[in-house]
Amino acid sequence: MQLTLLALILALLTVIGFLVGRSRAASSVGGRVAELHSVPAYHGVYVALWAGLPALLLFVAWTASEGWLAMQMVLSALPERLFTGDGQSAALLKADILNLARGISTGREADPLVMEAARRYAALRDLAGWSLLAVCASLAVAGLSWGRHRIGPDLRARPAVERVVRVALVVCSLLAILTTLGIVLSLLFEALRFFTVVSPLDFLFGTHWSPQMAMRADQVGSSGSFGAIPLFAGTLLITVIAMAVAVPVGLMAAIYMSEYAGRGVRTWLKPALEILAGIPTVVYGFFAALTMAPVVRSVGEALGLDVSSESALAAGIVMGVMIIPFVSSLSDDVINAVPQSLRDGSYGLGATKSETIRQVVLPAALPGIVAAVMLAVSRAIGETMIVTMASGLTANLTANPMQAVTTVTTQIATLLVGDQEFDSPKTLSAFGLGLVLFLVTLCLNMVALRVVRTYREKYD
Template identity: 80%
Template sequence: MQIMALLLVLALLTVIGFQLGRSRATASVGGRTVELHSVPSYHGFYVALWAGLPALLLFALWTASEGWMVMQMVLAGLPGRLTHVDGQALSLLRADILNLAHGVNTGRVPDPAVAAAAEQYVRLRSLGDWSLLVIGSCLAMGGLLFARGRITPDLRARNRVERTVNVALVVCSLVAILTTIGIVLSLLFEAMRFFAAVSPIDFLFGTHWSPQMAMRADQVGSSGSFGAIPLFAGTLLITAIAMAVAVPVGLMSAIFMSEYANPTLRTWLKPILEVLAGIPTVVYGFFAALTMAPFVRGLGQAVGLDVSSESALAAGIVMGVMIIPFVSSLSDDVINAVPQSLRDGSYGLGATKSETIRLVVLPAALPGIVAAVMLAVSRAIGETMIVTMAAGLTANLTANPLEAVTTVTTQIATLLVGDQEFDSPKTLSAFGLGLVLFLVTLTLNMVALRVVQKYREKYD
């Protein structure tokens, strides 16, 4: 509640600051705005930034550190018998305090000291939120008054506002870069823990996937089996089926929309195709499981084939329909970007429309088409719900599209469902799979970039 109140106060003060700054700048020159170094709106933005930015920085800093600081204060007040323990027990203690503070029923009677610590945690968080509201509001008001007092005709408001915006853009770029680095490092560190327990050779070249750890040493496969070849094979099989559907349909649709359809038809057809990309994947999963899989099975039985109730073919066809817009929309934009002068030159040499498309337009648009296909491949490799619902969870090493298979992403989702211990090879294998999947998609993107750079045409 206090956080929302602070945000509303900041929004109100920034709007007021913008109006006050603009009116103050206009009044400082008697309405002759040509005498100002910057237009009045820049003075308004200058005051608005001073009113909102310092308080927002305080809000971000407090939000990032409040929980840790309050927890440290609470732990400092607990008796030594609870805090002088190992790291795992201390983590459980923190979890118990947080659960009690948020009203989560742990199913057991809590220690009175822990219950008191949870109440103390709630009080300190509430006090911190109220303090943030008061300090943030005062800071915003002080910034507004300070910036308004600095407005003069010679104030370089535009330079300062644009410098602040440039810094904000750089920070946003750094956030994206650091997020990517964090994802890679988290995958790498956890995958290294997995490969410390399981040989990378067995993982990359093994043909049996059974990560279930046995309860007794005399059970078969008591150490688990982590050969990922069946997962890679299933991923490639379903991706190949999906691309066999998406690439021809998507590319032909793009050619029709850009070269044959009249503007009115293209205006209607392209958004209809792009709607396919907005349908949730779980809906495609329902369609694959309830409609496409029985249809494929019935069709196979009609011609004397043994088709599994969950098959790679059903999942691949539906996945191909889902990624058609990735190919059609991007290819249509690339084909339309080919200069009309190339088409006119081909027609002038006597080529027909189909010959012009095959011999002139498509080669000129090839880099963009390859990029669209690679994007669709990456999307197909990363799909989970359709495979889970239509292809099953069985790690079969097969090239038969009529059998049940599974993919890398499906196994990652399966391994990380529920309460997991992140110190067993079974759970850590998900990070090994994720690292391999990341390297595969990175390689695909590098190949696409290389193709674009090598075959890109430059037009005057």
């Protein structure tokens, strides 16, 4: 309510600022706009920025610190006896106050002092909301009049706006980087917590994966064992199968599209192939589980092989199909970037089309193709849904593609599905796996980008 009001007031003041600035700029030179340093619209934006920006910044800073400040004030008024010393009870107390202030029952009889604190907290928050509204609005008005005051023929409004635009752009790009950094850090800290319980060596080199932990001391059969080798092996197996499908098919499709297909065929073939990339992975998942797995199984039986109903082969093949457009689209671009003069040179020596492609075009495009394959590999490693649905959850340490295996991402998903406590090694192990996965794909992407860059230097 207060927030909506504040947003409305700020928006209104900004618009007013724009209009006021524009008209004042024009009238300050008696309508001879050419005498202004900047055109009137820039003066308008200048005043609007003065009206809107400081208030907005204050709002952000205020809301970021307000809750914490109010809580500190409330807590400091509480008697010492409610804090029994350790950090946990303080956190519990805070949670109680917050819940009571929002009118949510904590499910137990609350101390009257705590009830009182919660009331005070709620009152403080309410007061803070109104005062924020007042302060922000007056700041916006002050900014508006300051900006208006500065307007004159010599005001360099255009470069000033330019500077603000630049800062805004920098902030946006920083935001993306900071978010990534935040994700990595949270991953890292949770993973560190996991590694205090399970030794990294056991995790990285153990060959038995069975993450069920005993909830009670007398529980049997759930020892908890975190050897991730079967997961890495499973990921590797499925990735290899997927690449064995995607790389040859994708590459040859790319060669056909860029070298053989006429313009007419190309205009519909390329988008049609890219549709494959737009299919949700869940859909691929049930295609793998319901269509591909039985096919693989019956073919295997016809050949006298023992195929389990959930096999790495089925999941890998479907994943390969999913990745084909990545390989074909990127390779197609790279092959098209090979200068026509190289092809001409080869044709001019009496080489056929396929000789030219094999011996001149592909070697020239190779770095780019390698990069495309690398990106496809990291895509395959990160893929979760298809494996979850088609290859199961059994952590088998096997190189046999006819058996069910599981992958790192699938395990992460299953470990965190449902109600989980976030301090048992079982859940924390997901972060350990996530960290390893992140590092591997990061390395792959960096290598791929580097290869692409050296390639660019060569042909620009």
